[in-house]
Amino acid sequence: MVNSRLSVAIHVLSLIAITSDKSQLTSDFIAGSVNTNPVVIRRMIGMLKKADLLTSQPGIAGYELLKEPKDITLFMIYEAIDGPKQLFTIHEEPNPACHVGQKIQQSLEASYTSVWRAMKEQLQAQTLQDVLDQLR
Amino acid sequence: MVNSRLSVAIHVLSLIAITSDKSQLTSDFIAGSVNTNPVVIRRMIGMLKKADLLTSQPGIAGYELLKEPKDITLFMIYEAIDGPKQLFTIHEEPNPACHVGQKIQQSLEASYTSVWRAMKEQLQAQTLQDVLDQLR
DNA sequence: TTGAGATGTAACTATAATAGTTACAACAGG
DNA sequence: CCTGTTGTAACTATTATAGTTACATCTCAA
Numbered sequence: 001m002v003n004s005r006l007s008v009a010i011h012v013l014s015l016i017a018i019t020s021d022k023s024q025l026t027s028d029f030i031a032g033s034v035n036t037n038p039v040v041i042r043r044m045i046g047m048l049k050k051a052d053l054l055t056s057q058p059g060i061a062g063y064e065l066l067k068e069p070k071d072i073t074l075f076m077i078y079e080a081i082d083g084p085k086q087l088f089t090i091h092e093e094p095n096p097a098c099h100v101g102q103k104i105q106q107s108l109e110a111s112y113t114s115v116w117r118a119m120k121e122q123l124q125a126q127t128l129q130d131v132l133d134q135l136r
Numbered sequence: 137m138v139n140s141r142l143s144v145a146i147h148v149l150s151l152i153a154i155t156s157d158k159s160q161l162t163s164d165f166i167a168g169s170v171n172t173n174p175v176v177i178r179r180m181i182g183m184l185k186k187a188d189l190l191t192s193q194p195g196i197a198g199y200e201l202l203k204e205p206k207d208i209t210l211f212m213i214y215e216a217i218d219g220p221k222q223l224f225t226i227h228e229e230p231n232p233a234c235h236v237g238q239k240i241q242q243s244l245e246a247s248y249t250s251v252w253r254a255m256k257e258q259l260q261a262q263t264l265q266d267v268l269d270q271l272r
Numbered sequence: 273t274t275g276a277g278a279t280g281t282a283a284c285t286a287t288a289a290t291a292g293t294t295a296c297a298a299c300a301g302g
Numbered sequence: 303c304c305t306g307t308t309g310t311a312a313c314t315a316t317t318a319t320a321g322t323t324a325c326a327t328c329t330c331a332a
Contacts, residue, residue, distance in 0.1 A: 059299035195328030
């Protein structure tokens with residue numbers, strides 16, 4: 001099983017998108033909705049800020065999206081939260097004296113590339129707006 | 137990053153597939169090619185046996201595939217080694233009193249399903265034979 | 273029939289990733 | 303100045319993975 005950062009990030013962005021009274025959006029309030037610690041939220045928001053997905057100011061409650069929900073793909077969020085850049089790890093240093101060990105890494109690389117591409121395409125095909133539509 | 141069990145499993149199965157002298161295939165020999173501990177190999181082979189991908193006998197060196205490489209998809213191997221059944225974890229117990237918290241889980245479920253399906257299709261589209269062809 | 277070499281498996285350890293938590297500096301605004 | 307907030311560093315707890323040790327059990331040949 002993989003981490004839940006993507007899920008939390010989508011949750012946070014959804015909350016910001018549908019909340020009109022931005023001053024209501026403290027890290028404490030968001031943490032209450034996600035059911036986690038406010039610092040976990042602030043840490044994650046730091047990553048989303050670095051990716052230019054939202055903005056905030058020290059000392060002032062409230063966050064604002066920097067893009068329209070329809071222009072934020074799930075893959076953009078995935079990259080923002082520093083999701084793994086491959087789905088499967090390839091074991092290190094197989095024996096080069098062995099016919100299989102010698103070439104297995106590049107063979108696996110080729111096989112995994114198409115899987116990664118398919119996964120990426122699906123994440124790019126969905127936007128935050130799609131998630132918001134599903135919330136109704 | 138995710139575990140390397142799939143890579144190791146494919147390595148092991150490839151080795152068994154291309155080795156004609158089966159008595160050469162001890163867990164020690166395989167571990168030497170993969171560059172890991174023999175017990176790691178035996179543990180993994182136990183999983184592959186449970187999935188009816190190969191056979192072996194206590195005390196006797198050697199493993200044999202139970203299916204043709206062209207009939208073993210990478211997804212079959214993925215399932216054999218007990219790969220995660222979803223790509224992304226959904227955080228537990230979001231606040232039901234919150235409009236987003238209340239529905240986010242099923243919304244994420246829907247979004248993630250298509251990603252999982254795409255990944256699965258790619259793993260099903262490739263077989264051990266494809267990997268063997270790439271090794272040449 | 274015994275000893276060497278193999279598999280099967282349980283149990284323990286080491287390491288790394290993730291999430292949760294504590295603490296505190298810095299800032300805003302009444 | 304005081305309260306409430308963001309931003310961040312540092313520590314802890316938990317979990318997954320891989321590596322390791324140990325040993326029961328089996329096969330086969332000397």
